[in-house]
């Protein structure tokens with residue numbers, strides 16, 4: 001195999017092999033942009049190394065050859081004492097994992113070549129020693145595994161209140177000695193002076209960083225597969241830390257927050273690598289570079305346009321200026337907020353760069369869901385205490401916490417928290433995941449906090465510079481003597497950047513108002529959503545229905561675009577005051593008593609159905625007959641037993657207790673419920689079917705579909721069906737009769753079941769439980785996180801449909817069901833119906849519709865459109 005690619009050999013389609021960074025460096029090289037020379041070691045080499053514990057044979061040789069070629073191009077050798085070539089060794093996986101893995105700069109420096117570098121730079125000793133100390137610091141932390149704080153502290157001790165740029169050459173030389181001492185103390189060995197050894201060790205450290213805990217956590221959060229591995233990019237160094245005519249920066253071709261076109265980014269003079277995002281000094285807005293170095297600025301703006309037109313999307317960029325010469329160090333299609341994603345997609349259509357079809361594929365259901373989150377009520381009383389940058393939108397309310405650990409701890413106790421930090425770094429990831437929102441006092445829109453929060457869709461305000469965050473004291477102060485301590489509630493608005501004391505009430509988002517039909521599309525975002533939704537609707541093959549049990553939910557679902565109800569649960573109709581009637585039903589000791597209870601329930605059910613049929617205005621309504629075990633409607637067994645034991649019980653209580661005991665089940669999920677209940681309690685299903693039929697007879701255009709739950713054998717369905725058909729005929733009402741497919745046996749005998757069913761609806765909550773043999777209520781807390789750790793699944797099968805197992809049962813049922821009855825109508829009504837990935841599966845497997853909760857309907861519509869493209 002070929003394990004190493006020169007930048008001139010790759011291209012952007014090779015992300016699997018070269019990682020995103022490597023593939024795009026190659027792409028930029030081929031576009032003729034100013035990229036330092038370099039080469040990429042493939043992810044395949046990394047996977048081999050991680051699996052076998054050693055690099056594949058031949059890799060060392062290939063790397064050596066590419067290094068020689070690089071040396072030849074550059075006219076100097078790696079670490080050459082009098083005129084050294086320096087390189088960076090950079091991680092870069094297929095999917096961007098900002099700051100999660102490792103990169104080492106300035107490889108090739110040692111006690112000799114540092115003098116060569118000074119000479120090469122025209123006697124810039126300060127620069128040479130600064131580069132050397134950076135190497136030892138990064139190498140020490142990343143490759144040698146030394147606690148990075150040791151280096152940080154030594155640097156802080158030396159510089160006191162000054163900036164790092166204030167250190168002179170002598171001080172930096174002294175710092176190098178201190179750093180070398182730290183390396184010796186911590187590892188018992190000297191800092192490795194051999195440049196090739198440095199490079200070799202750095203490559204393996206980058207490979208290893210794939211499995212760093214924070215990288216693992218990030219992958220899980222972002223659902224990135226655990227077995228991809230990272231590529232390694234080796235690239236000639238260029239220097240932004242040369243002096244004030246040099247610097248380093250990051251840029252976006254559009255505002256990643258709103259999607260607006262323009263020049264967005266941060267620049268830092270006399271700096272290297274991560275300095276910009278790490279917030280060690282305050283950056284300047286990219287526009288100001290125009291005044292510092294106009295030629296470089298103009299060239300950068302030009303390149304940004306080239307990249308946008310080439311990638312036909314928002315790009316983000318890392319660049320460095322070395323003594324007036326611009327270098328491109330990285331680009332990729334940039335992360336953006338949900339709002340920006342919609343706006344950019346339609347802008348690109350208007351610019352003629354992409355089609356509407358592409359625009360629909362450029363946004364996701366998850367992003368749409370984010371736009372449906374509530375926002376702060378504009379009219380509410382608020383005490384604003386600061387304003388920072390609107391780094392990632394949304395409205396978040398919670399208790400202020402000042403460390404990642406506390407955030408995780410309090411969130412674990414069910415508290416909403418806002419993580420407040422001066423700036424975040426990759427070690428804060430767990431806290432950022434646990435928090436409702438993130439607030440920092442330093443850093444711009446490209447800071448770590450901002451980038452990661454946007455990626456996670458989490459509310460973030462950054463760079464609120466008026467706040468003095470005192471992490472150790474667990475508090476921050478704001479102007480006007482405001483002090484916020486750990487546990488005090490604050491509200492942050494990631495859309496405006498504002499920070500408020502106390503809890504600010506929230507209201508519907510503009511996008512929800514639009515779906516509600518309350519507003520015509522006015523602002524750019526709502527207009528963009530409207531265009532994309534219309535196109536998705538026009539393209540999708542899947543129908544979208546709602547799970548709704550009340551006329552209110554049904555009406556909302558309709559406004560949100562539901563084409564019917566895919567699941568109307570009748571058990572909710574037996575709660576509240578009606579519990580009494582259910583008790584009577586259960587306690588009935590004769591046919592007459594039972595019939596009386598059923599007769600009392602029937603008109604109530606009928607009026608429920610009338611309300612829903614009316615709300616749905618002629619759209620189909622799938623009504624599931626009662627499903628859960630009866631004892632769920634009865635009083636708690638312990639409470640009753642206590643009452644009886646203490647003599648406080650009435651006669652009725654005693655009868656109830658007997659009934660509850662009789663109905664008590666070890667494993668109700670697998671007990672007397674669903675169709676089994678209908679077959680055991682005479683008249684129960686008949687009453688429900690009659691209520692449906694009579695309601696339908698009264699509402700013109702009503703289209704009921706009667707759904708029998710938990711069927712495992714066609715015989716169960718047949719006997720219910722026979723009775724139902726008669727009742728419907730008597731009432732002169734047409735209704736489809738079908739079943740849920742939620743027991744594996746039903747899926748496996750779908751051909752038989754289809755003989756008695758006009759439709760199937762996959763009840764994937766139960767089907768998942770029964771296919772895996774675990775109950776959702778019991779397992780999620782008990783062992784799911786361990787299962788995720790072990791990679792048994794990448795995401796809970798209750799969230800995203802398990803294609804391999806549950807999906808296979810569905811495939812069988814679809815195929816064999818349709819063979820037996822070609823016009824069999826097929827849907828899904830488990831919670832998966834609103835999950836983006838599961839919607840795509842439902843499209844692929846050929847269902848007719850998905851059904852989900854009203855709020856997920858727009859998401860399902862969009863994803864169904866994307867699935868069809």
Ligand code: ADP
Nearest residue numbers: 088090091099103235236237238273274318329
């Ligand atoms: P990450 O994936 O965390 O962004 P990078 O590999 O991009 O890590 O590198 C970290 C920083 O070092 C970035 O700012 C990058 O631009 C800079 N850098 C990487 N290689 C070089 C190089 N050869 N010359 C100058 N700066 C570099």
Ligand code: MG
Nearest residue numbers: 021099318330
């Ligand atoms: Mg980078």
Ligand code: MG
Nearest residue numbers: 709742763766
């Ligand atoms: Mg079920």
